[in-house]
Amino acid sequence: MTQLFGNNRMWRSHELKKSYDVVIIGAGVHGLATAYYLGKEHGVRRVALLDKGYLGSGSSGRNTAIIRSNYRTPEGIPFYDASVKLYEDLSRELGWNVLFSQCGHLTLAHTDSGVAGLRVRAENNQLLGVDSRLIYPEEIRRLVPSMYLGAGQRYPILAALYHPPGGIIRHDAVVWGYARACDRMGIEIHPFTEVTAIRVENGAARSVVTTRGEIAAGAVLNATAGWASTISAMAGVPLQIVSHPLQACVTEPLKPFLDKVIVSATLHVYVNQTDKGELVIGAEIDPYQSYSTKGTLPTLEQMATYTLELFPQLHGVRVLRQWAGVCDMTPDFAPIIGAAEDVSNFYMDVGWGTYGFKAGPAAGKYTAEMIATGKTPKIIEPFSPSRFRTARLVGEKAAAAVSH
Amino acid sequence: MSFLLRCPHCGDRSVYEFRFGGEVKPRPAPGASEEEWVNYAYNRTNSAGVQTEWCYHRSGCRQWIKAVRNTRTNEVLETFYPEENAR
Numbered sequence: 001m002t003q004l005f006g007n008n009r010m011w012r013s014h015e016l017k018k019s020y021d022v023v024i025i026g027a028g029v030h031g032l033a034t035a036y037y038l039g040k041e042h043g044v045r046r047v048a049l050l051d052k053g054y055l056g057s058g059s060s061g062r063n064t065a066i067i068r069s070n071y072r073t074p075e076g077i078p079f080y081d082a083s084v085k086l087y088e089d090l091s092r093e094l095g096w097n098v099l100f101s102q103c104g105h106l107t108l109a110h111t112d113s114g115v116a117g118l119r120v121r122a123e124n125n126q127l128l129g130v131d132s133r134l135i136y137p138e139e140i141r142r143l144v145p146s147m148y149l150g151a152g153q154r155y156p157i158l159a160a161l162y163h164p165p166g167g168i169i170r171h172d173a174v175v176w177g178y179a180r181a182c183d184r185m186g187i188e189i190h191p192f193t194e195v196t197a198i199r200v201e202n203g204a205a206r207s208v209v210t211t212r213g214e215i216a217a218g219a220v221l222n223a224t225a226g227w228a229s230t231i232s233a234m235a236g237v238p239l240q241i242v243s244h245p246l247q248a249c250v251t252e253p254l255k256p257f258l259d260k261v262i263v264s265a266t267l268h269v270y271v272n273q274t275d276k277g278e279l280v281i282g283a284e285i286d287p288y289q290s291y292s293t294k295g296t297l298p299t300l301e302q303m304a305t306y307t308l309e310l311f312p313q314l315h316g317v318r319v320l321r322q323w324a325g326v327c328d329m330t331p332d333f334a335p336i337i338g339a340a341e342d343v344s345n346f347y348m349d350v351g352w353g354t355y356g357f358k359a360g361p362a363a364g365k366y367t368a369e370m371i372a373t374g375k376t377p378k379i380i381e382p383f384s385p386s387r388f389r390t391a392r393l394v395g396e397k398a399a400a401a402v403s404h
Numbered sequence: 405m406s407f408l409l410r411c412p413h414c415g416d417r418s419v420y421e422f423r424f425g426g427e428v429k430p431r432p433a434p435g436a437s438e439e440e441w442v443n444y445a446y447n448r449t450n451s452a453g454v455q456t457e458w459c460y461h462r463s464g465c466r467q468w469i470k471a472v473r474n475t476r477t478n479e480v481l482e483t484f485y486p487e488e489n490a491r
Binding site: 227229230233238239240241242243287288289290291292296297298299331388389 | 406446449478
């Protein structure tokens, strides 16, 4: 606890310098992880991280902190698996406990087509070495005795995709741990520094104009998640993103009764119980584009209704808080990572929709490699911005929508 | 924030009755280049501010309408029939 409340600062404040080798816009988990791996693995330390708010004020602090790699596509599975493996080692690497609890993750199927979809995922996962298998009500009941699998359900639970390495993490601790490690390498973190323009000369991004002055940049990375389109437009780079709010809520603390992450795509809901005993409940994205982070009553009602389908014993439990984050949705539910096609020195790590937090370390590691070496690592090649032009989309919707 | 949309046929209705149809973009001519079609199919302005967008009144008159809305505040400035233009 002295580590949390003592006098040692996690990161220092700096005056903005005139120039940096790399300027990263967005100091959430993706921006911070990229800066961390730039400094640690490539020795690039003249790096500035800019954020318009405080650290973790965007989607890094608004997600439901679920980590998993049981995706569907052969492009997505190895990538998210790399991320889970980095998360497994993160506390030791950063010297900072990120409270990663690999409690196990269950995706429920309530229809025959749902079971078929999960079977495809289980097969693909196993082929690529991810611990994931289909289980049936008898085993589900044994793993999650508190969940209602009885008669009379409108959507009976037929099967589940069980993913033992999946779990939950303390998302703020991940942000703080990376920020602390970046600061110790001399990488500068500038919160409350909003980017207002990006200067592009002769087809190359040269400098970034902020509310605290202009800075020259050897390379610029857009890692602004829900706000990615606004930053990209400043550099004149088109994006395929539509921003939707995603809402979640947390209940009052209860005695521990649920030690698995429960996800249902049919019911559009996912539930887990935190170490403090609160239930964290997430919804699907709001049905319209918006940058608003206010919660809505219809979505709260929906989250409550569907959670009660699974856990009717929670009918008297009160909701403490409800919030929303802005998700940068792409047409194929896969991210956009790569160098901009028509503007050099401008890189993107965006389009993270509803699956960005779990990908943070891997996205950071390979984005850093791309910026430092100028070559795109093979594992992120499928997520290139050119895939829309060449019609090589990565159809991840079956495993990325709702199922966090 | 949840909000109401004024359907030109049905009056003020909850936004949850509508299907969001995306920002209004001019459709390329039939002989347009592949680049124009890729731009039309995939690229989005994704405005953080006022935009004109398509809405389908799924749980009402089942007609497509257009709305002008501020995407930061969800304030709906006006709605109109698709063949009309914003004032």
